[in-house]
Every structure is written in structure tokens, then in C-alpha cells.
Amino acid sequence: MGFIAKIACALLVALPAFGQQRYITVASTTSTEQSGLFRHLLPIFERKTGIQVRVVALGTGQALDMGKRGDADVAFVHDRAAEEKLVADGFFVERREVMYNDFIIVGPKSDPARAGGRDAVAALITLAETKMPFVSRGDKSGTHAAELRLWKEAGVDPAQGRGAWYRETGSGMGPTLNTASGMNAYALTDRGTWLSFKNRGELGIVVQGDKRLFNQYGVMLVSPAKHRHVKKAEGMALINWLTSAEGRRAIAGFKIDGEQLFFPEE
Amino acid sequence: MMLPLELRAASFRDIIKPLSLQIEAGPSTIILGANGAGKSVLMRLMHGLLAPSSGTIAWRRPGRHAMVFQRPVMLRCSALANVAYALRVAGEDETLAMGALKEVGLAQLADRPARVLSGGEQQRLALARAWALHPEVLFLDEPTANLDPSATREIETIIRAFDAAGTKIVMATHNLGQARRLGDEVIYLHQGRVLERASVDQFLSRPASAEAAAFIKGELPWVS
Amino acid sequence: MQEFPEILLDGRLWQIVLLSLQVSLSAVALATCAGLPLGAALAVGRFRGRDSLIVVLNALMGLPPVVVGLFVYMALSRAGPLGAFGLLFTPGAMVIAQTILILPIIAALSRQAVEDAWREYDEQLRSLGAHGLRAALTVLWDIRFSLLTSVLAGLGRASAEVGAVMIVGGNIEGVTRVMTTAIALETSKGDLPLALGLGLVLMTIVLVLNAAAYLVKEAAQRRYG
Numbered sequence: 138m139g140f141i142a143k144i145a146c147a148l149l150v151a152l153p154a155f156g157q158q159r160y161i162t163v164a165s166t167t168s169t170e171q172s173g174l175f176r177h178l179l180p181i182f183e184r185k186t187g188i189q190v191r192v193v194a195l196g197t198g199q200a201l202d203m204g205k206r207g208d209a210d211v212a213f214v215h216d217r218a219a220e221e222k223l224v225a226d227g228f229f230v231e232r233r234e235v236m237y238n239d240f241i242i243v244g245p246k247s248d249p250a251r252a253g254g255r256d257a258v259a260a261l262i263t264l265a266e267t268k269m270p271f272v273s274r275g276d277k278s279g280t281h282a283a284e285l286r287l288w289k290e291a292g293v294d295p296a297q298g299r300g301a302w303y304r305e306t307g308s309g310m311g312p313t314l315n316t317a318s319g320m321n322a323y324a325l326t327d328r329g330t331w332l333s334f335k336n337r338g339e340l341g342i343v344v345q346g347d348k349r350l351f352n353q354y355g356v357m358l359v360s361p362a363k364h365r366h367v368k369k370a371e372g373m374a375l376i377n378w379l380t381s382a383e384g385r386r387a388i389a390g391f392k393i394d395g396e397q398l399f400f401p402e403e
Numbered sequence: 404m405m406l407p408l409e410l411r412a413a414s415f416r417d418i419i420k421p422l423s424l425q426i427e428a429g430p431s432t433i434i435l436g437a438n439g440a441g442k443s444v445l446m447r448l449m450h451g452l453l454a455p456s457s458g459t460i461a462w463r464r465p466g467r468h469a470m471v472f473q474r475p476v477m478l479r480c481s482a483l484a485n486v487a488y489a490l491r492v493a494g495e496d497e498t499l500a501m502g503a504l505k506e507v508g509l510a511q512l513a514d515r516p517a518r519v520l521s522g523g524e525q526q527r528l529a530l531a532r533a534w535a536l537h538p539e540v541l542f543l544d545e546p547t548a549n550l551d552p553s554a555t556r557e558i559e560t561i562i563r564a565f566d567a568a569g570t571k572i573v574m575a576t577h578n579l580g581q582a583r584r585l586g587d588e589v590i591y592l593h594q595g596r597v598l599e600r601a602s603v604d605q606f607l608s609r610p611a612s613a614e615a616a617a618f619i620k621g622e623l624p625w626v627s
Numbered sequence: 628m629q630e631f632p633e634i635l636l637d638g639r640l641w642q643i644v645l646l647s648l649q650v651s652l653s654a655v656a657l658a659t660c661a662g663l664p665l666g667a668a669l670a671v672g673r674f675r676g677r678d679s680l681i682v683v684l685n686a687l688m689g690l691p692p693v694v695v696g697l698f699v700y701m702a703l704s705r706a707g708p709l710g711a712f713g714l715l716f717t718p719g720a721m722v723i724a725q726t727i728l729i730l731p732i733i734a735a736l737s738r739q740a741v742e743d744a745w746r747e748y749d750e751q752l753r754s755l756g757a758h759g760l761r762a763a764l765t766v767l768w769d770i771r772f773s774l775l776t777s778v779l780a781g782l783g784r785a786s787a788e789v790g791a792v793m794i795v796g797g798n799i800e801g802v803t804r805v806m807t808t809a810i811a812l813e814t815s816k817g818d819l820p821l822a823l824g825l826g827l828v829l830m831t832i833v834l835v836l837n838a839a840a841y842l843v844k845e846a847a848q849r850r851y852g
Contacts, residue, residue, distance in 0.1 A: 447750070472751065476748055479769050479770075479851035479852060480769075488755075489755050493755070493756055516851045517852070532755070
């Protein structure tokens with residue numbers, strides 16, 4: 138049994154080596170992580186401050202929940218209504234608006250529903266009437282919340298089409314786009330994920346440019362009063378940097394195929 | 404001296420019917436009987452591997468007794484290490500292992516893995532394992548049943564050496580020639596009962612029971 | 628033309644591979660240290676509730692990784708009972724989750740192996756005077772190369788699962804990203820060829836580990852019989 142014990146010791150001793158650096162944990166969304174924004178921003182921040190940022194990418198709902206439980210120091214998400222409520226409830230503090238990007242509706246390039254254009258609400262009404270397959274996140278993420286707001290505005294209850302033309306994947310943006318691509322269906326996505334998404338198949342952008350597709354990102358600190366272990370100084374360093382002139386420049390400087398994805402708050 | 408071993412109305416399920424007998428020091432005892440007569444179970448009861456369903460089995464004094472099985476189980480290590488293991492478990496000096504191997508003629512195979520030894524060699528190793536412990540009583544359960552004649556002869560030589568060294572031999576067999584060569588007295592077992600107990604000579608030439616006579620005839624068909 | 632995946636060009640792939648091995652092998656080592664004695668005790672011991680324990684253990688072999696992940700997440704979360712240790716989203720948390728996941732596999736499979744061997748060894752060992760724990764340890768050690776199969780089954784499960792490490796590790800780049808979570812990530816980014824490529828790397832590693840273990844076992848069996 139001796140050799141097993143030795144291996145165990147060697148491996149376990151090696152593991153804590155990961156925990157030496159100063160770091161904070163950020164609960165964020167798949168859209169920001171998968172677009173590559175963090176890989177662009179964080180090295181700049183780390184070089185400047187020496188603080189490592191560990192990003193756990195989830196849906197906005199899960200990310201907020203993670204912050205509420207105290208498992209993160211900072212939340213970086215996009216569901217303004219939910220964020221403001223949680224600040225009012227005392228779970229988060231120091232909320233700042235960082236940047237925005239926009240949602241788009243993607244669907245078959247041939248657009249069989251004739252839903253294309255600039256009016257997102259009109260497009261959804263058309264999709265519901267023609268019962269064209271639509272794939273929803275269905276995971277209480279920020280994108281899902283935005284989609285539900287649009288359906289409400291359109292006066293359509295998509296739950297009526299559940300099991301028929303309305304499909305909920307209950308998973309992240311990527312898997313949802315994979316599903317839409319496989320079914321040749323319509324879906325609401327953020328532009329960042331779409332631009333970095335490779336398995337598009339027959340899908341293309343159907344609706345963009347509607348003001349209602351505006352996607353606001355906020356950043357906030359988990360309340361140190363509720364969770365004493367929260368790294369307040371390091372967390373605030375990130376929040377302040379993101380909203381500083383330098384941080385705004387870095388956000389604006391992130392491009393995919395020459396296209397700017399996120400627009401810093403003025 | 405731990406002997407005699409006394410069985411008082413000892414039974415085991417319906418394999419051994421309640422039986423009372425004493426195993427005394429001195430003569431080599433052969434337990435004879437057909438397959439299924441209960442020889443192995445009786446050996447295991449006496450060795451303590453099985454507890455009697457009823458009755459008692461008691462030694463006069465505590466002491467060391469060993470058993471060699473029909474098919475010995477060897478650990479996956481060298482012949483020497485197998486003997487050393489037995490010594491270690493018994494709380495004895497492990498360096499005695501080599502001497503025991505020499506006694507059974509396996510010294511040159513000491514470093515060989517025990518499991519790759521031939522059947523006869525493994526049985527000799529089992530005897531070396533017993534030898535190292537210097538038991539007062541040695542139980543042998545058909546130790547040569549799976550062996551060829553030359554391996555059988557080697558085993559019998561070693562058993563005689565145990566006897567010469569003062570170890571009481573209790574051996575189950577259904578080989579009448581072996582009983583004659585190694586035994587002094589016979590306990591004849593039939594369907595879980597002791598039908599006869601006699602000297603080897605008397606048992607083989609003048610069996611008292613019809614069952615024993617039939618058994619002897621069956622084992623030595625060319626005699627009559 | 629698709630650009631060459633950058634993950635293969637820089638050191639990140641190696642870091643991910645190394646972390647995968649560290650996490651899974653640590654979990655296997657811990658689960659082996661606990662699982663083999665547990666399996667041996669169940670094989671050799673006779674006590675009340677033994678049969679139920681064996682059935683439960685066998686059933687736990689099918690434990691869904693997500694459930695284990697969730698359970699460990701709740702325990703290690705700052706709001707949970709072990710939150711003070713700050714282990715969530717660290718490789719340590721992943722080791723804990725995988726250990727829980729594969730402990731039943733190693734224990735149940737080794738229980739079966741020891742029980743089979745025990746039938747052969749029991750009388751001989753008792754005759755030699757080895758009882759209880761000593762006898763169990765003797766059998767464990769003697770069939771150690773057969774037990775390698777149970778350990779490998781545990782390793783296979785640990786290195787293949789994604790549900791538990793995703794939840795308790797968080798798939799943090801450079802900290803808790805392992806092969807399976809990287810594959811899941813690339814799949815969700817729609818980069819199916821890269822995901823498949825990473826999958827092939829993972830399968831190759833598991834194959835090499837199994838081949839090495841198999842060779843050790845075969846050599847040992849030729850040597851010791």
C-alpha cells in the first residue's frame with residue numbers, strides 16, 4: 138500500500154500550489170466568458186494590480202444565486218431588474234453599469250417566417266403566428282429574462298407552444314445555439330456569443346438594431362456585511378477599474394473579426 | 404502435552420452424527436472412509452475450522468496444531484515468504500523459514516514464486532509451512548489425492564519425518580496403501596458415524612463391519 | 628479556412644491535461660485508500676446490515692455526477708456547513724467530489740474481488756492463525772493486481788465525468804478547467820472539431836494509463852502466478 142500512499146501525498150501536496158496568488162472569484166455569465174471578453178480584459182487588470190480574477194461562468198440567475206450564497210466576491214451579469222432588486226435586498230452593494238451590447242434574433246438564413254427586420258416584437262408575433270420552431274434558453278439567465286420581456290411586450294404567451302414550436306433547452310447560450318442550429322430554428326442570443334459561435338449551420342441574423350434588444354451589463358460587489366470573507370478591497374479594485382477610463386478603453390478595444398462587441402457606459 | 408483431544412457427542416449438521424472419541428498421543432491415526440463419509444468435516448472440526456453443531460471438542464491443554472489441505476493455498480510471493488508469513492502470524496522467528504524449506508527439500512526453490520511450483524512442490528511447501536511451526540499435532544486432509552506416485556512418495560517421506568520428530572499425525576485418506584505405510588490405527592467413518600476403530604493391520608485384514616469390508620474391497624478390487 | 632486552435636499552441640492544453648490527471652489521480656488515490664479496506668471489510672465481515680450495505684454500495688456505483696457535484700457544492704458553499712474552508716471552485720473541491728463519486732465503485736468492485744478470493748483463502752489463513760483484519764489485509768495484498776481493475780474502473784469514471792467537476796470547480800480558466808469541462812465549453816461555443824480533438828486527447832491519456840496498468844498486472848501475474 139506504500140506506493141499508493143506516496144502517490145497520494147505527492148498529488149495532494151501539489152494541489153494547494155494553485156491557491157497561493159491573491160485572487161477574487163467573479164460570478165459571471167456565459168456570454169461574457171465565451172465571447173472571449175474576459176481573456177482580453179483580465180490580463181490587463183492582473184498586470185496592473187497583481188490580482189488574479191477567477192471567473193465562474195453561469196447563467197445570470199445562477200451567477201446571482203452564487204453571489205447571494207457568498208461563493209463569489211463580485212457578480213458581473215446582465216439582468217438589471219434582478220440586480221437592482223438584490224441590491225435593495227442587501228445581498229449586493231456598489232452596483233455600477235459597465236457596458237452594453239445587444240441581443241439579436243437568429244434563425245434560418247432563408248427566414249421562412251418572414252420575421253426579419255429591425256422590430257423584435259413584431260418578429261416574435263410573426264413567429265408565434267406561423268408557429269416556427271423557436272429555441273429558448275429556459276434557464277432563468279439574463280438572456281432568458283430578456284426574451285420573456287419581449288414575449289410579454291408582444292402579448293404572446295410562449296408557454297402555449299411548449300412541446301410544439303417553443304422549445305426550452307434549460308442550458309447555456311452555446312448549447313441553445315447548437316440546438317437551434319440542429320433544428321434550424323429561431324433563437325434570441327447576445328451578439329458576443331453569436332460572433333464567437335462556430336457551429337452556425339444554416340443560421341444567420343434575422344433581427345437586429347431594435348432599441349428593445351439593448352443588453353445592459355452591471356457589476357456589483359457581494360455584500361461584505363452579509364459575507365465577511367468577501368474580498369472587498371480586491372473586488373472594488375476590479376469594479377473601479379472596469380468603470381475607469383482605462384477599463385472602458387479596454388472594453389471598447391475588444392473586437393471579433395474587427396467588430397466591436399461591447400460598448401462601455403459613458 | 405495437549406493430547407488427548409476429546410470429542411463428546413460432537414456433531415456437525417447432518418454430516419457428522421453425534422460422535423464421541425479420543426485422539427491420543429502416539430500412534431499415527433488414519434481416518435478412512437468413502438467420499439462423503441465426512442472425513443474432511445471431521446478433520447476441520449478437530450482442527451477448529453468448524454464449530455460443532457452440538458457436543459464439545461476439547462484439547463487437554465492449549466497447544467499448536469497445524470493442517471495440510473488437499474489443495475494448499477499459497478500466497479502470491481516466494482516459497483520462502485510463504486513460510487515466513489506463517490511464522491510471522493504465529494509470532495515466531497521468520498529466519499526459521501529457510502530451515503523448514505531445507506527439511507522438505509525445497510531450499511533451492513526458496514525464491515521461486517510459490518504459485519508457479521508444481522502440485523507436489525506446493526504440497527511440500529505446505530508441509531514446510533507446518534514444519535516451521537513445530538506443531539504437536541498435524542492434520543492432513545488427503546494430502547496426496549492430486550499427486551503422481553513419485554510426488555506422493557516424497558510427501559510420505561516428509562510425513563514420516565514429522566512422526567519421527569514426535570508430531571502426532573492425523574490423516575484422512577482413502578488410499579489403503581498409504582494407510583498401511585503411514586498409519587498405526589484406523590478410524591473408519593461411514594455416513595458420518597465411526598463404524599470401526601482398530602489397528603491398521605487388523606482393520607485391513609479383518610474388518611468388523613460389512614461396510615468396511617465392502618469399502619476395502621472397493622478400494623482394492625484386485626485383492627479378492 | 629479555420630484558424631488553428633490557439634489552445635493547442637500555447638501551454639494551456641498541457642496545464643489542463645496536468646490538472647485533469649492531478650485531480651482524478653488524487654481522487655483515485657483517496658478513494659482507493661478508503662474503498663479497498665471498506666470493500667475488504669464487507670467481503671470478510673459478518674455483521675447486521677451487511678447485505679443492505681452491499682446493495683446500497685452497488686446502487687451508489689450509478690451515482691449521477693451532477694448529484695454528487697450539487698451535494699458537494701452545497702456542503703462547500705460559503706452558506707454551507709464547510710464553507711469556512713473556502714474550498715469551493717478549487718481543485719481540492721474537485722478532488723472531494725470525484726472521491727465521493729468513485730468511492731462506491733472501488734469499494735463495491737473490490738468487495739466482489741475480495742469475496743471471491745476469500746472463499747479460496749479463508750480456511751488456509753484461519754488454519755495458520757490469521758484472523759479478522761490481518762486475514763483481510765493479507766488477502767487484499769495478495770490480490771492487489773486483480774484489485775487494479777477496480778481502481779482503473781474508478782479512474783475511468785473520474786476522468787470521464789464532467790457534471791461534478793463543472794459544478795464544484797466552476798471551469799475557471801487556469802485554475803479548475805480540466806479536460807472534460809474544456810470539452811463541454813468548446814461544445815457550447817459550437818467549436819465541435821476542437822471539442823472532438825480534446826476528447827481524443829483525453830481518450831488517449833486514459834488509454835495509455837490503462838495500457839500501463841494492464842502491463843503491470845500481466846507482468847505481475849506471470850511473476851507471481
